[in-house]
Amino acid sequence: MNIIILYCRAGFEGECALEIQEQASVIGVFGYCKTNKGQGFVEFVLNDSKDAKKVFKQVQLSDLIFARQWARVSEPLANLSREDRVQPIIDFLLAGDKKVRGLVTVDCPDSEGAAQLKTFVRKFTSPIAKALKQNGLLTPKADPDLDLLCLFFSDFDKVYIGEIDKDNRSPNHLGIPRLKFPKDAPSRSTLKLEEAWRTFFHPDEWYDQLGGHKKAVDLGACPGGWTWQLVNQGMDVFAVDHGPMNEALMASGHVTHVLEDGFVYKPPKKVDWMVCDIVDKPKRVTAMVIDWLVSGQCNRTVFNFKLPMKKRYQEVMECLQLIEEALTKNGMSSRIQAKHLYHDREEITCFIQVI
Numbered sequence: 001m002n003i004i005i006l007y008c009r010a011g012f013e014g015e016c017a018l019e020i021q022e023q024a025s026v027i028g029v030f031g032y033c034k035t036n037k038g039q040g041f042v043e044f045v046l047n048d049s050k051d052a053k054k055v056f057k058q059v060q061l062s063d064l065i066f067a068r069q070w071a072r073v074s075e076p077l078a079n080l081s082r083e084d085r086v087q088p089i090i091d092f093l094l095a096g097d098k099k100v101r102g103l104v105t106v107d108c109p110d111s112e113g114a115a116q117l118k119t120f121v122r123k124f125t126s127p128i129a130k131a132l133k134q135n136g137l138l139t140p141k142a143d144p145d146l147d148l149l150c151l152f153f154s155d156f157d158k159v160y161i162g163e164i165d166k167d168n169r170s171p172n173h174l175g176i177p178r179l180k181f182p183k184d185a186p187s188r189s190t191l192k193l194e195e196a197w198r199t200f201f202h203p204d205e206w207y208d209q210l211g212g213h214k215k216a217v218d219l220g221a222c223p224g225g226w227t228w229q230l231v232n233q234g235m236d237v238f239a240v241d242h243g244p245m246n247e248a249l250m251a252s253g254h255v256t257h258v259l260e261d262g263f264v265y266k267p268p269k270k271v272d273w274m275v276c277d278i279v280d281k282p283k284r285v286t287a288m289v290i291d292w293l294v295s296g297q298c299n300r301t302v303f304n305f306k307l308p309m310k311k312r313y314q315e316v317m318e319c320l321q322l323i324e325e326a327l328t329k330n331g332m333s334s335r336i337q338a339k340h341l342y343h344d345r346e347e348i349t350c351f352i353q354v355i
């Protein structure tokens with residue numbers, strides 16, 4: 001298993017490839033990437049399976065911005081017949097290390113036009129799981145203490161066979177969280193903030209981060225999807241935007257609408273959270289975030305970097321570095337995380353906490 005498959009949003013394969021090559025080189029692992037724009041995944045090809053294992057041991061998926069999920073796999077089985085895809089997979093595994101896995105995940109890229117492939121992988125899961133169990137390749141009951149068997153169909157007749165590391169993976173199928181749109185939320189953007197929290201926080205820290213009647217500022221708040229999430233966690237919110245806020249949300253009594261410029265506004269007192277969904281230049285957002293954190297106006301923030309047309313990866317890295325340097329220079333320890341979320345399109349979402 002000398003190939004690492006990284007799942008990403010279609011169109012961001014270049015960024016995903018640059019990032020994994022850079023991260024792997026830091027730990028002395030060098031390989032090359034095979035990508036096709038729009039295919040929704042990257043193949044990172046290494047010398048041998050030891051290198052692939054080393055990457056999984058020393059690089060955390062949570063530290064990668066552009067990858068949603070990843071698996072270490074072998075060269076793909078191609079030209080699978082539509083009549084029987086099960087037997088060649090069983091034969092391949094029996095001829096290999098015969099490792100018993102705790103669960104099987106049948107995956108495919110999240111690319112445009114892959115709707116039928118997605119339907120196929122969903123339907124294929126049950127028959128392949130049954131055959132795997134019959135051949136002693138899968139435990140009778142799901143076992144979370146074992147690595148997952150991964151079957152990644154890049155097409156109907158081509159499958160990469162390998163494994164997903166039990167300790168270094170997304171808990172979600174294809175790395176995509178299934179979030180339900182809250183019926184009272186004023187905009188679909190609300191899911192972005194919920195996904196950010198679910199991505200960046202361990203369930204055990206949920207209350208520390210969000211509970212206890214915290215105070216928040218939401219910059220670029222209208223119509224109120226993010227504010228709704230903050231209020232839903234019991235926070236009082238200053239919602240800053242010249243636009244109109246959702247009336248039902250305002251009627252909750254937990255929101256103060258401030259008609260000011262989000263890049264200029266400062267709260268009357270220090271708050272726990274500042275969130276910002278204003279679409280602007282990443283460097284402008286960076287300067288604003290540094291100002292809030294260094295001056296102690298908040299100690300947690302979630303915000304977006306709208307990705308530029310060119311050099312998207314470089315721009316993101318530069319901005320994150322500027323923030324890290326500014327905090328370090330001011331003697332502040334911090335936790336910095338960034339992810340290209342499922343609900344993000346041309347932007348990435350960042351979380352920073354001053355510790």
Ligand SMILES: C[S@@+](CC[C@H](N)C(=O)[O-])C[C@H]1O[C@@H](n2cnc3c(N)ncnc32)[C@H](O)[C@@H]1O
Pocket residue numbers: 186187188189190219220221222223224225226227240241242243260261262263277278279
């Ligand atoms: C993507 S929308 C925000 C959606 C919001 N987060 C939600 O969940 O409903 C961006 C908002 O930023 C506001 N905006 C743009 N520039 C701003 C600025 N300088 N100050 C305050 N708000 C700004 C816009 O009026 C717009 O409502």
